Amino acid sequence: MTETNGAPRSFQEIILRLQNYWAAKGCAVMQPYDMEVGAGTFHPATTLRSLGSKAWAAAYVQPSRRPTDGRYGENPNRLQHYYQYQVLIKPSPPNLQELYLGSLEAIGVDMAMHDIRFVEDDWESPTLGAWGLGWEVWCDGMEVSQFTYFQQVGGHDCHPVSGELTYGLERLAMYVLGVDHVMDMPFNDPDAMIPLTYGDVFKQTEEEYARWNFDVANTEVLLRHFEEAEAECAAILAEEHMDPKTGKRIIMAYPAYDQCIKASHIFNLLDARGVISVTERQAYIGRVRALAKQCADAFVLTEAGGYVPETAA
Amino acid sequence: MPDLLIELFSEEIPARMQARAAEDLKKRVTDGLVEAGLTYAGAAALSTPRRLTLAVDGLLAESPTIREERKGPKVGAPDKAIEGFLRGAGLSREQLEERETPKGAVYFAMIEKPGRPAAAIIAEVLEDTIRNFPWPKSMRWGAGSLRWVRPLHSILCILSDEAGASVVDLDIDGIKSGNTTRGHRFMAPEEFAVTGFDDYAAKLKRAHVVLDARERAEAIWQEATNQAFANGLDVVEDNGLLAEVAGLVEWPVVLMGAIDEEFLELPPEVLQTSMKEHQKFFSVKNPKTGRIEKFITVANRETADNGATILAGNQKVLSARLADAKFFWENDLRTAKSEAGMSAWVENLGNVTFHNKLGTQAARIDRIAALAREIAPVVGADADLAEQAARVAKADLSSEMVYEFPELQGLMGRYYAEAAGLPQEVANACEAHYSPLGPGDDVPSEPVSVAVALADKLDTLTGFWAIDEKPTGSKDPFALRRAALGVIRLVLENDVRMPLDRFFDSQLLRAESAANGELPEENVNALLKEIAAHGVFGSAFEAVKDRIGGLPATAFLELERRVPDTSDDLLSFFHDRLKVFLRDQGIRHDVIDACIAMEGNDDLTLLVKRARALEDFLKTEDGENLLQGFKRANNILSQAEEKDGVEYSFGADRKFAEDATETALFDALEAGGAAISPAIEAEDFAAAMRGMAALRAPIDAFFEAVQVNADSEVVRRNRLNLLSQIRQVCGQVADLTKVEG
Structure with a gap:
């Protein structure tokens, strides 16, 4: 007997059920990436691991930040910091749709009572140089997940193709739990020793970050950080593949990619501060994409990216 | 089978x-x-x-067995040739058949492809x-x-x-x-x-699958209208949405739900757009109030609770969406009704780039407003109103509602302009100035709307022409062909008489000024004033150049060549679009070419008047025969002119006429000229054509009786000059040399 019987009672129970479900289906349950990202896709467990020929299956929660979406915690649906649940399986299994529907059942969505639809939605990330085909999944007219077959990442064709599932956790949980305002959603069990709502945990941080994102963040410092991250990324990738100290071939794709993530988030902050004009926007996105592409180029030369070391002849 | x-x-x-x-x-x-x-x-x-x-x-x-006979090389041809033939036929030499032909013995192969x-x-x-x-x-x-x-x-x-x-x-x-x-x-x-x-x-x-999309669509529509009818309501028709929804379900289940009372005051278009775009819902209207009160969603399954859970979920999502829409609407109304009104939005458009070479939306609006003012008298609009309308027509691009629903641009502008208490013509122009968008779209007819709609499109065209971003092949990222078609329809359907050339020149100058920071503004303004007063770029340019003391800026001097060239190129683009447009209405391309070759071809209304008259005339027997007569005269004349290296346009002299038919032709040309000139003057091209038709018999008779290339050089030259007169008289409506047949 597991706790997946009956309807879930809290935000965290939904997350736990998803973790258990995908663990049982054989995914490596990973932890969030320890950097600020705009979406779960930025986690290297998705971006980098979707490249190259090696099989992969991972699931994880990723805290995500979208500074422009901040509403001081007042909007019932919008947050500048929220959680995504992300699943990436390579190659995409033939029953991925059924696996996905199973996950909805695991969190208490009764397929016999709800209307689940796969509605065309092609995904594209200009900053990652990535695109794929798939759907938004609707439950009773509400978008609850994004379902994508990656075709290209960092400018590289995906071979094999990864299947990516992204759940917007707050929105999905609000629906499952029947809550109208995100801040009213029970974070832990309502009968817990100390019951906490989502608002108890995040109302204050939403206010603080909204103020900082929109009005206070030092744009000069941010602009400088952007340039630095960009330069560092290039510098890391320019290093010789052979590490002179260990004599090993060590390509630093991950450290370089960290700089790409950093640049991307700084760009989002600058955007929220309103200092990027419409024309500049495209140029910044192009610069981040160039970094992502270089990191992808580097990653496919590493073993995790499918590189097979030449055996001594 | x-x-x-x-x-x-x-x-x-x-x-x-x-x-x-x-x-x-x-x-x-x-x-x-x-x-x-x-x-x-x-x-x-x-x-x-x-x-x-x-x-x-x-x-x-x-598949049936196919027998094919293939002719090969001659008997005795080199082995290589025969082997090649055998390979192609998949046969060996013994299977070939020798047959006598007029060219000698030849190998034949009988190939049989068995059925599969x-x-x-x-x-x-x-x-x-x-x-x-x-x-x-x-x-x-x-x-x-x-x-x-x-x-x-x-x-x-x-x-x-x-x-x-x-x-x-x-x-x-x-x-x-x-x-x-x-x-x-x-x-x-x-x-x-x-x-x-x-x-x-x-x-x-x-197994709960309706295989035929049409059957699903019909079932959805019938059930939707039934449910609405039972409540005394109407479903708003939307065939695109119906087809899409039919493609989202295998087993359609139609559910009707109510829209929360608090959202019913939103403009119906907002409700409809929000429901359609985000939720793929049909709108259900109360015919008595005209308000949208309910929605219809189509689920993909039956449930034990007859869709109650599904409907409740959909209703909840809709309320969240409409709460957003209501929030935008109320914020926007507050701005529109504030003291600054819609000008705050226009100001904000100073931060929005229209195109990196053409500057901001606000700068573009200034250009459109200036042009709308110039066009106003031509279309019978009040110049102040036209300018005012052009200034607010795009203000709604800054509104929250249009940011969320770009397809509501213009329409929201009308609502907000009304809320701001602007004159009704101005409010109407906010909505109408984007029209016509498609070929089936209605064309605005209110003068202020026409002025702004023309100015908007002409500005787009001249702007992209000035920075050399023209459509090529299938690429037309700025929808310039559509803009030109829009101008054509606005002009023709409103019977507008405007020389486009002059407006091209003015607006090209404004665009050049926006795109090139080195152009001295005061010179451009002087030039614009000059064109507005006299209408001709060349002399305007000379006048302003003379007035500038010392050496004018290089950027300014370059305008002398750039503007007329670009303007001509844009006009020929318009003529190409016009040809496509008129061809769809059954007017031959050569007929249009013949009219484009005439003076004043930048006045599209005049051009089309000519073309229609000519098209009609050529369908008559007189027209067809006159055309033949004209062509004959013109051919003989052109050949003689080329051979002699002179142009025979001195006017023929009656006293050298030798034949009665020749004299008759003199008479007919004189009488015809007297009848045709006033008709041309009055732009009654049909009457002019009728006048020309009267020339047909004398021309025919003349050619029947007379040899143009007479032995006497004097008589010959006189007859050629007479032919020249035919060419001149018949060429007043259109350049008939361009007409085929």
Whole structure:
């Protein structure tokens, strides 16, 4: 007997059920990436691991930040910091749709009572140089997940193709739990020793970050950080593949990619501060994409990216 | 004769692609079958979100044997040639036949292509179809390399006749064909086998799948209108939405829900757009109040609670969406009614780039406003109102509602302009100035709207022409062809008389000024003033150049060549668009060319008047004959002019006339000229053409009786000058040399 019987009672129970479900289906349950990202896709467990020929299956929660979406915690649906649940399986299994529907059942969505639809939605990330085909999944007219077959990442064709599932956790949980305002959603069990709502945990941080994102963040410092991250990324990738100290071939794709993530988030902050004009926007996105592409180029030369070391002849 | 049933079963196909894909499947498979010799009686293609189905009946059981006779090299030709022929025919030398021909003995090959069973042909054709399917966008999945719109799961392919059904064997990258399919994803997911189309369709229906998209659409529409009717309401028709929704469900279940009272005050277009775009809901209107009060959603399944849970969920999502819309609407209204009103929005457009070479939206609005003012008197609009309308027409681009729903641009502008208490003509122009967008769109007719609509489109065209971003081939990213067609329709349908050239010049100057920071502004303004007063770029430019003390800036001097060249190029683009437009109305391209060759061809209304008169005239017998007479005269004259190296335009002298027909032609040309000139003056081109028709008989008689190239040089020259007069008189409506036939 597991706790997946009956309807879930809290935000965290939904997350736990998803973790258990995908663990049982054989995914490596990973932890969030320890950097600020705009979406779960930025986690290297998705971006980098979707490249190259090696099989992969991972699931994880990723805290995500979208500074422009901040509403001081007042909007019932919008947050500048929220959680995504992300699943990436390579190659995409033939029953991925059924696996996905199973996950909805695991969190208490009764397929016999709800209307689940796969509605065309092609995904594209200009900053990652990535695109794929798939759907938004609707439950009773509400978008609850994004379902994508990656075709290209960092400018590289995906071979094999990864299947990516992204759940917007707050929105999905609000629906499952029947809550109208995100801040009213029970974070832990309502009968817990100390019951906490989502608002108890995040109302204050939403206010603080909204103020900082929109009005206070030092744009000069941010602009400088952007340039630095960009330069560092290039510098890391320019290093010789052979590490002179260990004599090993060590390509630093991950450290370089960290700089790409950093640049991307700084760009989002600058955007929220309103200092990027419409024309500049495209140029910044192009610069981040160039970094992502270089990191992808580097990653496919590493073993995790499918590189097979030449055996001594 | 066997029947063929094919079903390609996949993950959900985008709704917008299904109908086309079903037709492509039918075309590619049946074309392939016929090409291989398999004819059939009938074929039908059907689609659902998860399947493309093709039923072909009355198919030949095998392709007929084909005998072909092929002629080869001569007997005794080099071995190499004969071997090559044998290879091509797949025969050996003993199988060749020698036959006598007028050119000697020649080898003939009799090739027999035996017929093949239908199954073998189908397998090849279907594999080829699947591998080369023309999806607008396709993808790979898993570790494979096959491409389909979404992962392809199974292929049903059976041939059936009285004896029963058999699977056509096929294996495409591991997907083996079979005789099974599945029903509705949730209501009947089990696999089942079928024996032919009727069995397939019947079993699918039991498995909660309506195979025919049209049947689904009809069922949805009927049920939707029934439910609305029962409540005394009407469903707002939307065929695009209906087709899309029919492509999202295999088992449509129509549910009607109420919109929360608090949202009913939103403009109906906002409700409708929000519901359609985000939720794919139909709007349900109360015919008594005109308000949208309910919505209709189409679910993909039946439930134990008759859809109550589904409807409640949909209602909740809608309320969240409409709460956003209401929030935008109220914020926008507050801004519109504030003291600064819509000008705060316009100011904000100073931060929005229109195009990096053409500056901001605000700068563009200044240019449009200036042009709208100039156009106003031409279309009978008040200049102040036209300018005011042009200034606020795009203000709503800064509003929150339009940011959220870009397709409501213009319409929201009208609502907000009304709320701001602006004159009604101004409010109307906010909405109407984008029109006409498509060829079927209504054209605005209120003068202020016409002025702003023309100014908006002309500014777009001159702007992109100034920075050399013209449409090429199929690429027209700024929809410039559509803008030009819009101008053409605005001018023609409102019977506007405007020399486009002059407005091109002014607006090109403004665009040049925006694109080139080195142009001295005061010089450009002086030039604009000069053009506004006198209308001709060349002399305006000279006048201003003279007034500038010292040496004018290089950037300014360059305008002298750039502006007229660009302006001419833009006008010829308009003429090309006009040809396309008029060809659709049955006017021949050579007729239009003949009229374009005339003076004043930048006045489109005049140009089209000429073209219509000429088109009508050429359909008459007189017209056709006059054209022949004219051409004859013109040919003889042109040849003589080329040979003699002179132009015969001195005017013929009656006293050298030798023949009665010649004198008669003199009389006719004089009388005709007197009748035609006033008609041309009055732009009564039909009357002018009638006047010309009177010349037909004298011209015919003249050619009948007289040799133009007479021995006497004096007589010859006089006759050539007479022909020149024919050319001159007949060329007043259009350049007839350009007319074919």
